[in-house]
Amino acid sequence: MEKMIRIFDTTLRDGEQSPGCSMNLEEKIVMAKQLEALKVDIIEAGFAIASPGDFRSVKEIARVIKDSAVASLSRTLEKDIWSSYEALKDAVSPRIHTFIATSDIHMKYKLKQTPDEVVESAVAGVKYAKRFISDVEFSCEDATRSRKEFLYRIIRDVIDAGATVINIPDTVGYATPFEMFNLVKDVRENVPNIHKAQISVHCHNDLGLGVANSLYAVLAGADQVECTMNGIGERAGNASLEEIVMALATRRDYYNAITRLDTTQIMKASKLLTSITGVAVQPNKAIVGANAFSHEAGIHQHGMLENRSTYEIMTPESVGLNVSKMVLGKHSGRHAFKDRIVSLGYELSDEEIDAAFKEFKILADKKKQVFDEDIVSIIERDDQNDQEFTLEKFDIVSRKDRPSEATIWVRKQNESMEAVENGDGPVDASFKAVEKIVGKEIELLDYTLHSITEGQDAMGKATVKIKSGEYTYNGKGVSTDVVEASIKAFIDAINRSMKNGKKHEERMTI
Numbered sequence: 127m128e129k130m131i132r133i134f135d136t137t138l139r140d141g142e143q144s145p146g147c148s149m150n151l152e153e154k155i156v157m158a159k160q161l162e163a164l165k166v167d168i169i170e171a172g173f174a175i176a177s178p179g180d181f182r183s184v185k186e187i188a189r190v191i192k193d194s195a196v197a198s199l200s201r202t203l204e205k206d207i208w209s210s211y212e213a214l215k216d217a218v219s220p221r222i223h224t225f226i227a228t229s230d231i232h233m234k235y236k237l238k239q240t241p242d243e244v245v246e247s248a249v250a251g252v253k254y255a256k257r258f259i260s261d262v263e264f265s266c267e268d269a270t271r272s273r274k275e276f277l278y279r280i281i282r283d284v285i286d287a288g289a290t291v292i293n294i295p296d297t298v299g300y301a302t303p304f305e306m307f308n309l310v311k312d313v314r315e316n317v318p319n320i321h322k323a324q325i326s327v328h329c330h331n332d333l334g335l336g337v338a339n340s341l342y343a344v345l346a347g348a349d350q351v352e353c354t355m356n357g358i359g360e361r362a363g364n365a366s367l368e369e370i371v372m373a374l375a376t377r378r379d380y381y382n383a384i385t386r387l388d389t390t391q392i393m394k395a396s397k398l399l400t401s402i403t404g405v406a407v408q409p410n411k412a413i414v415g416a417n418a419f420s421h422e423a424g425i426h427q428h429g430m431l432e433n434r435s436t437y438e439i440m441t442p443e444s445v446g447l448n449v450s451k452m453v454l455g456k457h458s459g460r461h462a463f464k465d466r467i468v469s470l471g472y473e474l475s476d477e478e479i480d481a482a483f484k485e486f487k488i489l490a491d492k493k494k495q496v497f498d499e500d501i502v503s504i505i506e507r508d509d510q511n512d513q514e515f516t517l518e519k520f521d522i523v524s525r526k527d528r529p530s531e532a533t534i535w536v537r538k539q540n541e542s543m544e545a546v547e548n549g550d551g552p553v554d555a556s557f558k559a560v561e562k563i564v565g566k567e568i569e570l571l572d573y574t575l576h577s578i579t580e581g582q583d584a585m586g587k588a589t590v591k592i593k594s595g596e597y598t599y600n601g602k603g604v605s606t607d608v609v610e611a612s613i614k615a616f617i618d619a620i621n622r623s624m625k626n627g628k629k630h631e632e633r634m635t636i
């Protein structure tokens with residue numbers, strides 16, 4: 127019989143540890159909901175003690191997610207575990223995930239603890255977590271560089287303490303597939319009480335082996351695989367969810383294993399993540415890359431025309447890719463637009479479709495062809511109606527050897543406000559002008575610009591991070607004009623800071 131493999135998604139925790147992939151609360155909730163639609167078994171929502179923002183994200187995700195278990199990471203320290211428990215209180219299926227490093231290198235140089243002390247911390251952590259939540263996962267960080275005898279001992283003791291899932295991470299992506307296979311097999315054969323827990327693996331991609339190592343672990347009897355959408359994660363990333371899940375689905379004959387995932391939600395999840403983080407997927411990336419289902423060479427195209435199975439081992443439809451050749455542009459109507467929205471996996475009300483269609487038409491006037499990514503960014507864009515400030519227009523003079531000059535008009539309710547500023551380039555000048563209009567000092571912490579669609583008339587997406595008061599806020603802006611995208615992102619972040627400011631004032635008055 128085929129074995130059911132549980133998919134533990136850590137996009138919102140280990141994935142977020144990827145440089146440039148920080149997400150704010152709203153973004154994490156949207157992403158968590160999509161992971162639930164994808165039917166992942168467990169969503170690791172964050173590391174509750176890491177920051178007030180992480181705590182809020184875990185708490186809110188625990189509240190809204192019903193169909194997937196929700197996990198929060200904790201060191202073996204009581205304060206971490208307590209924080210995870212507090213954040214997970216409202217979850218239907220909460221899981222505390224606690225970990226400690228087990229390799230000599232980590233114990234000696236990082237933890238500065240003896241192996242005995244590490245076992246003691248691990249057992250104490252698991253016992254403490256069990257006082258609050260029954261589902262407790264324990265991870266032996268850097269397991270693949272740990273001494274096996276020590277691993278058997280700590281795993282046996284934490285299972286006795288109540289751990290229900292034992293995770294064997296390849297934290298630094300050091301293992302080879304055969305080593306991973308043998309490690310899982312050896313743990314199964316040498317830990318006497320292992321039958322009381324599930325075995326999980328968590329493979330990093332430093333040598334490009336994250337997915338291969340995860341699949342070999344499945345062959346050796348692992349019950350759970352930890353992975354992230356688009357393979358984002360610390361350093362070179364984690365094993366990619368879409369590759370593992372589609373490998374299992376496409377080669378059921380070989381792995382004799384299945385997952386419960388709705389694979390037709392994969393593409394939507396991947397594009398959503400790209401649109402949130404601004405981190406693009408390489409075109410030749412397996413499953414979700416732009417070229418993954420494109421056929422270029424004549425001999426291939428000929429084969430495809432005769433029978434798709436000649437060059438396709440899985441159908442694009444099975445991962446939710448819209449293969450329709452219908453090109454959307456300024457002559458497209460509402461029917462075609464609605465059809466594309468549905469095929470991209472969105473359920474919108476008539477009013478929402480009307481609003482998105484209006485924006486689509488404006489965009490289609492500027493672009494030759496409107497791609498799926500354009501439509502996703504229109505739909506995902508925040509509702510502009512309740513924004514405090516909106517960009518009306520701008521006039522920029524950009525010069526090589528003198529400061530640029532920006533004149534910006536911003537609307538606040540019925541009032542139109544204007545400011546002129548000089549700066550080091552058009553973006554800097556624009557931000558200064560907006561700051562003058564808003565009348566507040568704003569510290570710009572981060573600014574990135576990406577092209578999110580194809581062609582000369584591609585959509586540019588700007589993301590900014592600002593500091594206002596004691597909080598930081600992210601803002602996004604999308605336009606075919608990169609300066610416009612940048613100004614919109616800056617104003618978006620300011621609007622978010624204003625909303626938050628109001629919430630605080632309300633709390634103070636109550």
Ligand SMILES: CC(=O)SCCNC(=O)CCNC(=O)[C@H](O)C(C)(C)COP(=O)(O)OP(=O)(O)OC[C@H]1O[C@@H](n2cnc3c(N)ncnc32)[C@H](O)[C@@H]1OP(=O)(O)O
Pocket residue numbers: 140143173175176177200201202203225226227236237238247267297360
């Ligand atoms: C492999 C992984 O992905 S592990 C998860 C990585 N994720 C993160 O680190 C999330 C973000 N981290 C943070 O916000 C911070 O590091 C915090 C809040 C967790 C801790 O911050 P700080 O208290 O300032 O400690 P800092 O990060 O500098 O050092 C880590 C401390 O935890 C200890 N530690 C590390 N792992 C563990 C563990 N699993 N169990 C117990 N203690 C641990 C270290 O020995 C060190 O202790 P020390 O302060 O007594 O020297």
Ligand SMILES: CC(C)C(=O)C(=O)O
Pocket residue numbers: 140199225265266267268293295296297298328330
């Ligand atoms: C916390 C653990 C599971 C981890 O992320 C790792 O070891 O890579």
Ligand SMILES: [Mg+2]
Pocket residue numbers: 140295297328330360
């Ligand atoms: Mg990791």
